[in-house]
Amino acid sequence: MAQRDPYEVLGVPKDASADEIKSAYRRLARKFHPDVNPGDHNAEEKFKEIGSAYSILSNPEKRAQFDRFGTTEDMPQDPFFGGGAGGFSDLFEMFFGGAAGSGRRQQRMDRNGDDIEVQLELTLKDVLNGVHQEINLERMSECDSCSGKGGEGGAPPTACSTCRGSGMVSQVRDTLIGRMQTSAPCPTCRGVGWTIANPCKVCGGQGVTPQSARVMVTIPAGVENGNTLQVPGQGHDGMAGGSPGNLFVHLRVKPDKRFQRDGQTLYTKIEATFAQAAMGHSTEIEGIEENHEVSIPAGTQPGTRVAVRNGGLPPLHGGRRGDLIVQIDVRVPTKLSDVQMKLLQEFAEVSGEDIPKGANKGLLGGLFGKKK
Ligand SMILES: [Zn+2]
Ligand SMILES: [Zn+2]
Structure with missing residues (x-):
């Protein structure tokens, strides 16, 4: 219609x-x-x-x-x-x-700064308490000579005359299927849409120069391995009024031989002797930064787990610390003296158990042989 x-x-x-x-x-x-x-x-x-x-x-x-x-x-x-x-x-x-x-x-004849990514290693103690850490960076910062404008004497960029600021140019090409119009990045300004007639001699028209910088970052308690902290505006500076990039701090929590971590919970293992496990005992173990008293109840079986309340790590946004879970392994002696063997034999007898024959016939065989 x-x-x-x-x-x-x-x-x-x-x-x-x-x-x-x-x-x-x-x-x-x-x-x-x-x-x-x-x-x-x-x-x-x-x-x-x-x-x-x-x-x-x-x-x-x-x-x-x-x-x-x-x-x-x-x-x-x-x-x-x-x-x-x-x-x-x-x-x-x-x-x-x-x-x-x-x-x-x-x-918009500016350019935003790029991001910077760094890696930071932390210990479990850092995770427990949080940490203020100074990070040394080499970053592109505003050129003092041109005040970040890119032109000599602080002259700002001007719109590219080839593409009139669009950054793109049209090209007409003859192809097998006829004439085709395509657009391509402008060769004069490399697609940014502006040029600098007289580039600053210090920065070569970039508006930024490499400078070393120190950035203080605050890592909160409770972070996990692999977490990334974003620090806004601490990346490379932009040019001609563009915004600076961000700083990304990738956190790596170093493994600690003493503990396995699962979120806020830590796991560790201790050994108790047969006598300690049987009779009960109390022992002190190493925590992340403090020692903890662990009681081994009488009759503890191998693999029993006891919890140390608040011996683990705090949650990321504050709150009660997790627990430290202690697994108790019962150690069997690997070498026995004659006296120990005699006592164990008596223990077995009193307990109404079969008297162990022993694997070493030369030693135990003789001893128990006499008794029989
Ligand atoms: Zn400059
Ligand atoms: Zn152009």
Whole structure:
């Protein structure tokens, strides 16, 4: 369906004011209103056409679009009640994407700084308490000579004359399937949209120079191996007013031979002798930074686990420390003296157990042989 010229439909000139358009619409709408013309099909069609024309000319964006393109038909909204701005601006982007882009580029002749990534090693004690750590960096910082502008004497960049600031150039190429227009990054400015006529001699037009810096970072307690801390604005400086990058600190918690970690819980192992396990005992063990008293209950079996409350690590955002879980292994003596063997034999006898024969016949066989 061809779209009729809304100015023609409402009978107003191209430069009609909003008030003129409104009064023309009201006059015609009253004239062709279906209530005034019952059963008149032509009047009904005319009434719809007037409404459609008014919906275009009463909306500044739609009116501008019609003025520019002679149609509003590509707009996705309902012609009567559309009103949304999306259709027009999408279309504008479609036709004038490059031009709109270049407009933006011309206002942004800066460059944001890159991020810096570093790795930091921590001990479990650092995880327990948190740590303030100074990190030494070599980073690109604002050039003193040009104040970060990139041009000699602090002159700012200017829009690239080759691509007029868009960063892209069109190329027409003859191919097997005909002429093709493609766009490519501008060779003059390498796609950034600006150039520096007289680059600063100190930084070569980069606006930044490598400088060593010290950054204090605060690592909270409770972090995990592999966590990354982001320190905003502590990356490389930008150029000509661009924002600095961020500093990312990747945390590596060094393994500790004494403990296995699972979140806030730590695991460790101790050995108890047969006598300690059987009779019960109390012993002191090494924690992350303090010693803990561990009681081995009488009759402890190998592999029994006891918990030291709050002997583990704190959660990341504060709260009670986890537990230190202590696994008790019962040590069996590997070498026995004659006296020990005699006592163990008596122990077995008193316990009503079979008397061990012993694996070493030469020694135990003789001893127990005499007894029998
Ligand atoms: Zn400079
Ligand atoms: Zn360019």
